[in-house]
Amino acid sequence: MATARRERYRKQTREEAKAVALAQLAESGTAGISVNAIAKAMGMTGPALYRYFASRDELLTELITDTYRDLAETLAQAVAGAAPADRFRAMARAMRDWAKRQPDRYLLIYGTPVPGYHAPPETAEIAAGMMRTIFDACSAVGGADGATAHGATASHEQQPLTELEAELARHLEGVGSWVPGEEPGGELKGRALRTWTRLHGVISLDVQGQFTGMGFDPSVLFEAEIDALVRGG
Amino acid sequence: MATARRERYRKQTREEAKAVALAQLAESGTAGISVNAIAKAMGMTGPALYRYFASRDELLTELITDTYRDLAETLAQAVAGAAPADRFRAMARAMRDWAKRQPDRYLLIYGTPVPGYHAPPETAEIAAGMMRTIFDACSAVGGADGATAHGATASHEQQPLTELEAELARHLEGVGSWVPGEEPGGELKGRALRTWTRLHGVISLDVQGQFTGMGFDPSVLFEAEIDALVRGG
DNA sequence: TGTACATCAGTGAACGCGCGTTCACTGATGTAC
DNA sequence: TGTACATCAGTGAACGCGCGTTCACTGATGTAC
Numbered sequence: 001m002a003t004a005r006r007e008r009y010r011k012q013t014r015e016e017a018k019a020v021a022l023a024q025l026a027e028s029g030t031a032g033i034s035v036n037a038i039a040k041a042m043g044m045t046g047p048a049l050y051r052y053f054a055s056r057d058e059l060l061t062e063l064i065t066d067t068y069r070d071l072a073e074t075l076a077q078a079v080a081g082a083a084p085a086d087r088f089r090a091m092a093r094a095m096r097d098w099a100k101r102q103p104d105r106y107l108l109i110y111g112t113p114v115p116g117y118h119a120p121p122e123t124a125e126i127a128a129g130m131m132r133t134i135f136d137a138c139s140a141v142g143g144a145d146g147a148t149a150h151g152a153t154a155s156h157e158q159q160p161l162t163e164l165e166a167e168l169a170r171h172l173e174g175v176g177s178w179v180p181g182e183e184p185g186g187e188l189k190g191r192a193l194r195t196w197t198r199l200h201g202v203i204s205l206d207v208q209g210q211f212t213g214m215g216f217d218p219s220v221l222f223e224a225e226i227d228a229l230v231r232g233g
Numbered sequence: 234m235a236t237a238r239r240e241r242y243r244k245q246t247r248e249e250a251k252a253v254a255l256a257q258l259a260e261s262g263t264a265g266i267s268v269n270a271i272a273k274a275m276g277m278t279g280p281a282l283y284r285y286f287a288s289r290d291e292l293l294t295e296l297i298t299d300t301y302r303d304l305a306e307t308l309a310q311a312v313a314g315a316a317p318a319d320r321f322r323a324m325a326r327a328m329r330d331w332a333k334r335q336p337d338r339y340l341l342i343y344g345t346p347v348p349g350y351h352a353p354p355e356t357a358e359i360a361a362g363m364m365r366t367i368f369d370a371c372s373a374v375g376g377a378d379g380a381t382a383h384g385a386t387a388s389h390e391q392q393p394l395t396e397l398e399a400e401l402a403r404h405l406e407g408v409g410s411w412v413p414g415e416e417p418g419g420e421l422k423g424r425a426l427r428t429w430t431r432l433h434g435v436i437s438l439d440v441q442g443q444f445t446g447m448g449f450d451p452s453v454l455f456e457a458e459i460d461a462l463v464r465g466g
Numbered sequence: 467t468g469t470a471c472a473t474c475a476g477t478g479a480a481c482g483c484g485c486g487t488t489c490a491c492t493g494a495t496g497t498a499c
Numbered sequence: 500t501g502t503a504c505a506t507c508a509g510t511g512a513a514c515g516c517g518c519g520t521t522c523a524c525t526g527a528t529g530t531a532c
Binding site: 284285 | 506507508509510511
């Protein structure tokens, strides 16, 4: 069927439009993403784009869900491709590398929320999938996943929870589940939460350029934070 | 001199304009801050505002520097008003409280940067002042500032640096100074950096609403992070 | 392989809108004598 | 206290601009017989 070719062109055009939109995002922020400007950059007129996207909002939504999916898959692959003992580090580094490669996309999903924009329910599912990956990475720490064969990782033994970490764990025990399927315990939830917020802390400030002029290498800080998470859990 | 009254009205009008601008920021983001709309909300026409601000950009700049100064002062007061042993906690809590009270202002200075906007040099000075405050808070941890009289803080002893924390400290030793006056050592710089990124990690995700639907109380996480910072340094 | 019809992509004109900013002008408020 | 002048606040019209979106229309590409 020749209709397949038309379909393919359609998909290509949509992808090109989104690529141009990302370039605009990088240059002028979310507010700078303009249907007319995208069309012009693609060599067509504004209204033509309405054959591909129902509205500017739909385009934006797709940009966001695409980005979410991309990051989630990147993390999942990093975890899947590493030996259990290395999973946590692999996940953390994959997150930072991804963010540094495309800072604007990172800020699109983890930066200041677009005013008045409400994420589609699909986003929640992807976010849950990513949480699952973080859980996997956290529970692999210390070779708990059967990687104790390493032996040399003795110096990476996890320390017992502090009083306040235990309190957080108890608190998290009571809240609902963050992922489909079997529910992780409060201790694991706490570790995942700390992981998320600490990695985000370094990554977001870095990506926003807040470290500019301070003269240090953010990756040294990042590695220290990974190490602290591995030890402290 | 009656001219003082005119001056006072002038200042009042400027402040009112900035207040309205902040309301717009909260509602529609940075891009939603509009000279004409501000004027209308104040009961005057657009061009009238040009008697008070040279341009939209100047207004925005003032919004940002005001916010920076406000936060910096809040932290400084929290530190100054607390006993040495409590300084760190006081500073951290003051930061979070301030951010939760005015989330949009927090994101104005620590969120996605306004595209194409370059902060005035003044901002760097204020940021340096805030760094100084963080240094003060960090160096007061463990009662090193002469507060060992407490005694009961024995359980809060700081642990020795881990290998990677020490590496970070060495790395930071070599970079330039972040504050005017006497230069803090690499260890203190490292502690300040970890403090900044970890607090920001929790605060920013919270303020952006990323914890919505997870059903836990962010302040429990925040307290645990404070505790971890106090212990680990 | 050729013809008749349906589907789709893209154009160009037009809509109402709000934006930042300028300009000449009117009144009110201040200052100097 | 009164008058002449300067300073300032605010108005209203106008500028060019780009935005998202609709609509009727033209050609090209596909499908069915």
